[in-house]
Amino acid sequence: MKAMVLNAYGAPFELEERPTPSPGPHEALVRVRACGAGLTVHHAKVGNAQARLPVILGHEIAGEVVEVGSAVEALKAGDRVTPHFYLFCAAVAIA
Numbered sequence: 001m002k003a004m005v006l007n008a009y010g011a012p013f014e015l016e017e018r019p020t021p022s023p024g025p026h027e028a029l030v031r032v033r034a035c036g037a038g039l040t041v042h043h044a045k046v047g048n049a050q051a052r053l054p055v056i057l058g059h060e061i062a063g064e065v066v067e068v069g070s071a072v073e074a075l076k077a078g079d080r081v082t083p084h085f086y087l088f089c090a091a092v093a094i095a
Helices: 039-046
Strands: 002-006 014-017 028-035 061-068
16 A cells, blocks of 8 residues: 655655555454545644654545454445544543
8 A cells, every 4th residue: 555654753754655454353444535634744744743653644534445354344345434533632621
């Protein structure tokens, strides 16, 4: 698969060929059709957010399921999907 990889803080992303992963029992493999580059990507690129380099950034995606793990029942190959990641600060109090 092709991936945009950040190899060093402040460096440009590099287009690299990477092995296509296989999904685990509770996972789905998604072919990315569109990917956003939001504030999280910016902070990682400039070094304001920790990242284990090299890193493939891009969690704002839309795509198509190409393979599912053995325990996955709610998805099938061909389904169009977008993940929902809800990130928050652990210091935030919820009333």
